[in-house]
Each structure stands twice: as C-alpha cells, then as structure tokens.
Amino acid sequence: MNQFQPLVFSGVQPTGNLHLGNYLGAIRKFVALQATNDCIYCVVDMHALTAQLVHEDLKEQTRSIAAAFIASGIDPTKHIVFNQSAVSGHAELAWIFNCVARIGWMNRMTQFKDKAGKDAEKASLGLYAYPSLMAADILLYRATHVPVGDDQKQHLELTRDIAQKFNLDFAAKIRAIGKGIDIKVGDEPVHAYFPMVEPLIDGPAPRVMSLRDGTKKMSKSDASDLSRINLMDDAETIAKKVRKAKTDADGLPSETAGLAGRPEADNLVGIYAALSDKSKADVLADFGGQQFSAFKPALADLAVEVLSPITGEMRRLMDDTAHIDAILKDGGERANARAEVTMKEVRDIVGFL
Ligand code: TYM
Numbered sequence: 235m236n237q238f239q240p241l242v243f244s245g246v247q248p249t250g251n252l253h254l255g256n257y258l259g260a261i262r263k264f265v266a267l268q269a270t271n272d273c274i275y276c277v278v279d280m281h282a283l284t285a286q287l288v289h290e291d292l293k294e295q296t297r298s299i300a301a302a303f304i305a306s307g308i309d310p311t312k313h314i315v316f317n318q319s320a321v322s323g324h325a326e327l328a329w330i331f332n333c334v335a336r337i338g339w340m341n342r343m344t345q346f347k348d349k350a351g352k353d354a355e356k357a358s359l360g361l362y363a364y365p366s367l368m369a370a371d372i373l374l375y376r377a378t379h380v381p382v383g384d385d386q387k388q389h390l391e392l393t394r395d396i397a398q399k400f401n402l403d404f405a406a407k408i409r410a411i412g413k414g415i416d417i418k419v420g421d422e423p424v425h426a427y428f429p430m431v432e433p434l435i436d437g438p439a440p441r442v443m444s445l446r447d448g449t450k451k452m453s454k455s456d457a458s459d460l461s462r463i464n465l466m467d468d469a470e471t472i473a474k475k476v477r478k479a480k481t482d483a484d485g486l487p488s489e490t491a492g493l494a495g496r497p498e499a500d501n502l503v504g505i506y507a508a509l510s511d512k513s514k515a516d517v518l519a520d521f522g523g524q525q526f527s528a529f530k531p532a533l534a535d536l537a538v539e540v541l542s543p544i545t546g547e548m549r550r551l552m553d554d555t556a557h558i559d560a561i562l563k564d565g566g567e568r569a570n571a572r573a574e575v576t577m578k579e580v581r582d583i584v585g586f587l
Contacts, residue, residue, distance in 0.1 A: 237415070237417070238376055238378050238415060238417075238426075238429040239272075239376075239378070240271060240272070240378050240379065241271070241272050241273075241274065241375055241376065241377040241378055241379070242264075242267050242268075242271045242272065242273040242274070242377065242378075242379045242380070242381065242434075243273070243274045243275075243276070243371065243372050243375055243377030243379075243380055244260060244264060244275055244276070244380055244381050244382060245275070245276040245277070245278040245281070245318065245368070245371055246260060246261070246275075246276075246277060246278065246299050246302075246303075247277075247278050247281050247282050247299075248277050248278070248279055248282050248292060248295035248296040248298070248299045248317075249282050249285070249286070249289075249295065249454065250295075250454035250455070251454060251464040251465065251466060252298075252299065252302050252464065252465040252466075253442075253452055253453075253454060253462040253463060253464050253465065254442055254452060254462065254463040254464075254465075254505065254537070254541075255383060255439075255441075255442035255451065255452035255453070255462070256383075256465075257302075257306070257465060257541075257544075258437075258439040258442055258505065258508040258509070259382065259383025259384070259385075259439065259440060259441070259442060260381060260382060260383055261302060261303065261306050261308075262306065262508065263381040263434060263437065264303065264306070264308055264381055265306050265307040265308055267379075267381060267434070268308060268309060268312065268313055271379070272313070273308075273313040273314070274313065274314040274316075274375055274377065274569060274572075275303055275308060275313065275314065275315050276315075276316060276317070276318050276371060276569075277296050277299040277300055277303075277315075277316070277317040277318065277562075278317075278318045278368075278371065279292060279296050279317050279318050279319045280318045280319050280324060280325065280367065281318070281364060281367065281368070282295070283358075283360060284358055284360040284361040284364045285349055285358075285361055287358070296317050296562075297552065297555060297558045297559070297562075298548070298552060300315055300317070300558050300561065300562055301547075301548045301551040301552050301558055302465060302544070302548055303315050304547075304551060304558075304561070305543075305544045305545075305546075305547035305548040305551060306544050310561045310564070310565055314565045314568050314569050315561060315562065315565045316562055316565030316566040316568075316569045317562050317566065318371065320562065320563070320565075320566030320569070320570065321374070321566060321569050321570045321573050322570075323370075323374050323570070323573035323574065323576065323577045324367065324370050324371055324374060324573075325367075325370075326577060327370035327373065327374050327576075327577065327580065328363070328366055328367040328369075328370035330370075330400075330580065330584060331366045331367075331369050331370050331373075331396050331400075332363055332366050334366075334396050334399050334400050334403070335365075335366050335369075335392070335395075335396055335399075339392055339395060340362060340363070340365065340366070340392075342388075343365055343388060343389070343392070344388060345364075345365075345385065345388065345389070346361060346362055346364070346365075349361060350362075365388075365389045365392045365393075366392075366396065368386075368389050368392075368393065369389075369392060369393040369396045369397070372393055372431055373393065373396070373397060373428045373429075373431075373576075374573045374576055374577070375569075375572055375573065375576065376427075376428060376429055376576060377429070377431060378429045378431060378432060379431065379432050379434055380393075380431050380432070380433055380434060381434040381435075382433060382434070382435060383435070383440055383441060383442075384435055384440040384441040385441065385451060386433070386435075387433060387435060390431060390433040393431050394430050394431060396428075397426070397428035397429065397430060397431070398419060398424075398430070400427065400428055401414075401424055401425070401426040401427055401428060402424070404427065404583050404584070405424075405425055407582075407583045407584075407585070408425055408426075408427045408583055409425055411579060411582050411583060413427060413579050414426055414427050415427075415429075417429070417430070427579070427580075427583065437508060438504045438507035438508045438512075438513060438514050439504040439505055439507065439508035442501065442504070442505060442508075443497060443498075443501040444456060444458075444461040444462065445460060445461050445462065445463070445475055445476070445478070445479040445480065445501075446458055446460055446461040446479075446480055447461070447480065448480065448496075448497025448498035448499075448500065448501045449497050460475055460478055462475075463475055463476075463537060463541070465541060465544060465545060465548065466545055466548065466549075467541075467545075468542075468545075469538040469542055472534055472537050472538050472541065473531075473534040473538065476530050476531075476533050476534040476537065477530055477531075477534065479498070479502060479530065480498050481498050481499060481502070481526045481530075482496055482498060482499060484496070484499075485523060485524055485525045485526070486499065486503070486518060486521045486522055486523065486524050486525075486526070486529055487499075487518060487522055488518055488519070488522030488523060489515070489518060489522070490514050490515050490518060492518075492522075493514070493518075499526075500514075502526075502529070502530075502533060503517050503518065503521075505533065505537075506521075506529075506532075506533050506536060509536050509537060509540050510536060
C-alpha cells in the first residue's frame, strides 16, 4: 500500500500567554520531531478571531508565539514557521471543508460547547466552524502527523472525517486528475487525495492540569494566574506557583498505580517527567516515598532550569521585531508555495474553473 509523504503540521493560537500546558503538550514535541521530520509550525492568527474579534495586540501576540517556537529550539530555516493569515489557502480550503463537514459532526464538538458557554446563540459563526478551519490548516499541506495536547483529539478525529468524506465523494474526480494515493482506511481500500492524519498526543503530559485543581485543564483563560506556569514567568514566580500548587496529604507513591485517584499528584509527577524527558515510573523510582515538601522544590528547580533559557531568548527575540517578521515572511512564502500546489489540484477536483 502506498503512503503519503510524511509531514508534521501543528498550530498554536496567538491568544494570551503561553503556559506550561502549551509547552509540554505541543511545543516541546514540535522541537523533538524536527530532527527526523519535515515540519510546518503555524501561528494560527485567523483562529484568534473566533472567540474574540477585536484584539489590542494581535500582531505582538503572533510575534510572541513565533518567538516561543524559535526560543524553544525550532529551526525556521530547516522547517517552516509562519502565520496562518499569510497563506490564503487556509481560508479557501476551509470554505470547501465547511461544505464537506456535516452540521451533526460540528454539533458534537465539546470544545465549542465549552467555549460558547451557556449562550451558544451569541457565539460567532467562526467559533462554530473553527474545527473545519483547523482541518484545512493541516490538509492544505496534506500533512500526515499532528503533535497536539489531548484537548485537540476530537478536532483531529473531525479532520479525518472531513478527509474521508472528501476522498469518497470526489473519488472519481481524484482519479481523473491522477494525484490520489491508494491507502487503506481500516480494511477499506480508498483512493485518497487527503491523508488520514495521525495525532501525536502521547508522552507523560498530554493534558497538563491546573495547579489549583487537578481535575481542570491548565488554561490561558483560568481566572487564577496561580493555576498555570506561564512561559514568561520569572524564576521566583515559578517557584511560588509550584510551592502553592494543590496537593493531597500523602507522600509520593513508588509506582504509577499509586497515582490513581490523586489528580494533583499525578499532574505534578507528569510535569516533572515531561520536563526531564523521563517516564512517570522513572520519576517515582527517584522520588517515591518522599513528601511534597521535598518534591516541590526539585520540580520548581527543574521548571526554572528548562524554562528560563527559553524565556530569556523569547525576550531577546521580541526586542527585534524586524527579525521575527522576516522569519514569518519567509516561512509564509514557502508555506504558500506548497499550499498552492494543493489548492490548484483541489480547485480542479471540486470543479472550479
Ligand atoms: P491552542 O492554541 O489552544 O493550544 C496550543 C497547543 O497546546 C496544547 N495545550 C495543552 N496541552 C497539554 N495540556 C494543556 N493544559 C494544554 N493546553 C493547551 C493544545 O492541545 C495545542 O496542541 N486548535 C488549536 C490550534 C490549531 C491547530 C491547528 C493545532 C489550529 N489549527 C492545526 C494543530 C493543527 C488550539 O486552539 O490550540
């Protein structure tokens, strides 16, 4: 069976400060993947309009995500770093996908329900269609692998559904242009134009939880700043937040099974493991039996050791906006050249003159 050319794609929204969840769930994985893959990393500025239309500083926010990518170790010359709005194919393909996706599929999206809140009638149409734009982001490059945190899993399933329906509905047209690939979806042979994307969610911290409540996701929108470690926090703030992190009264178990039913302990061990590229079992082999009063300072030190060089480099990069803008412009041009190859074929498949 044939295979699509492997390509990694992911995106981060330029809304609010990046936090440890974004770093461990996404950016740290982006960095690791670039050694062995062709990668495209996108600052999804068009997505930023879906929940809030007017932003005081969208340009600055966009630059700061690009700076975070680069400060974390992404090489924008070997790979592509760009902002979504620079490549019009994202919007164009999203429109076609709006016509592929079914309303019933969109109605199942839990993130829309969470973000729209009680008064969903007042949410923007963009927020509702958001997952269709996300599918377009990925499939515009016919990307095969998408590193994300656990909260994006459902959106990637929708991306597969959209790809599948497009491939089946346009099967004859795809054959006619001769650009499809014979793949298997389950046991079914399909002549596919778009790949079935594989989410890359694994690792010890696919869902970093709030430091104040181990059952809630660490998030930009949490009212309490103590709930998250921001990438721009200084060492003292990080230490304070870890010290104040909620825990239970017991010490650390020696085996991972002992973390069951202890969300706060599980979260802190997961964070330590992800920051040190170890498994939770390895961390517990070192810290099992110890109290949080001993573990928390070690965790704070580790977080500072990993994050402070990134923060320093981000600040340095943010002082040179011309440099960041040049990187994004170059990335946008290279992304656009690839996107146009897909869009020419898609227009042909769909039947646009
Ligand atoms: P966004 O901007 O909300 O988050 C960026 C990335 O950070 C991950 N993440 C987390 N991972 C672990 N624990 C957490 N607490 C946590 N919080 C956030 C997210 O899963 C994500 O990987 N829809 C996307 C952006 C997007 C995208 C795409 C991603 C648009 N197009 C195409 C991949 C491919 C989003 O809002 O991520």
